[in-house]
Amino acid sequence: MITILGAGLAGLSCSYYLGHDNCIVFERNAHAGGHIHSQQRNGVVWDEGPHISFTRNPYVRELFEQSVQGDVREIPVRVGNYYHGHWIPHPAQSNLCAVPEPLRTECLDAFLATRRSAEEPHAPANYQQWLDQAFGPTFAARFPRAYTEKYWTVPPEALATDWVGQRVYYPDEDTVIQGYHGPQDRSTHYIRTARYPSRGGYRAFASALLEGAPVRLQTAVIGIDLRRREIQLADGTVHPYQQLINTLPLPEFVRMIPTAPPRVQEAADALQCSSLLLVNITARNVATHPFHWFYVYDRDKFATRVHHVDRLSPHNAPAGTTGVQVEVYASRARPFTRSHEAIAATVVRELIEMGVIEHCDSVHTQFIPWANVIFDHARREAQDTILSWLADQGLAREPDDLEPMTDWDQALPSPRGSIALAGRFAQWKYFWTDDCVLRGRQLAGLPTRTAGG
């Protein structure tokens, strides 16, 4: 019997591919799904933050499609930016024509000076240097630096660059020059179309995994005895295991193991993650901007990313109503200094100022303690300390276990060990939902490659 901690997408996928009959899953919440849970409130379907699928992986596409019996919306996504009263199509660096002067020309000049510099570019030592090289210092300071401080909650100097990969757009010269002179005739965003269930919110994509899943809900794990191979549950019972798959956040997992030495506990404390306050607002649909979601660069606004749930599917809200979900981030490095209610009230005023709503019919908040792993300079060494110690307790180390992303097109053997980690927070990776599904396939020894195989 395989014991799985946590019934988010990673836990459900492991159970599904390893065989629900061979597994038991312990879940703290009264529902399964973790971060992909969707709930209905005030007549609107709210996901836990904007969730869309842009995977090219055929296994994941097929699984999600099967979950909703093919009733999938294929959305040509329109993404925007809000900058001090100006609406700019995304990515802003290749749409400089919408940036006000003189900033527009200053951004282009600094970009061209950087790209055409005779100096050999050096390997960036931090994300700020990466941004300067990619965009030139003027654009970098006004746009991604401001956004990084809001979204990642730390200045870009505090971040390493190992997570950037395909996640941040790297513009070419011709595209930036073209976008300076006038609107682009094509989308230059790396996400062009996205998939979303017609009904039921993003969670509907997990229906196939959930069917028959052996999940014990409202059963929190509170302790782990690696020597005796036992799990302590909040209801006072002890559950013995032979094989353990953890999908709980790695720092929490370590803190539950009393035999973890102080240096490993310290390493767990060094791992940083952001938390997320979702401000969910229903209002009469008046928004004049065309975007599914947009990024807000103004430092004086809480709103960081804003999306309209009804634009992902019209079944997400009654006709004439829009559901606006606003993300506001905090972390140990930058904690909230105001109550959730006070932040929500301010966010409503910000949306009115931006012209997104005229007034608010209802507002509620939802706090998500674990949102984005912060890939700072301490992360790799701290994670290595934890994984090396866990390796002595039964975890099989993997060649890429310190990399923020997994390359699913590599031949990836299933790690052999009595303990395995799966999912965004257990593996401490920059994982999206497709990665969590594919990790389940990998642990079951099934192929993961996009190109067949």
Ligand SMILES: Cc1cc2nc3c(=O)[nH]c(=O)nc-3n(C[C@H](O)[C@H](O)[C@H](O)COP(=O)(O)OP(=O)(O)OC[C@H]3O[C@@H](n4cnc5c(N)ncnc54)[C@H](O)[C@@H]3O)c2cc1C
């Ligand atoms: C704001 C936001 C937007 C995102 N947008 C997208 C997107 O557009 N597309 C995309 O593909 N991905 C997106 N993602 C990423 C995606 O949500 C995650 O990769 C994925 O859902 C993580 O699943 P998981 O199973 O690894 O973790 P979780 O979903 O966190 O699952 C872990 C489970 O463990 C349970 N648990 C925790 N502690 C205990 C305990 N002590 N005992 C028992 N159970 C416990 C939790 O309740 C949870 O159910 C987004 C993430 C965020 C935060």
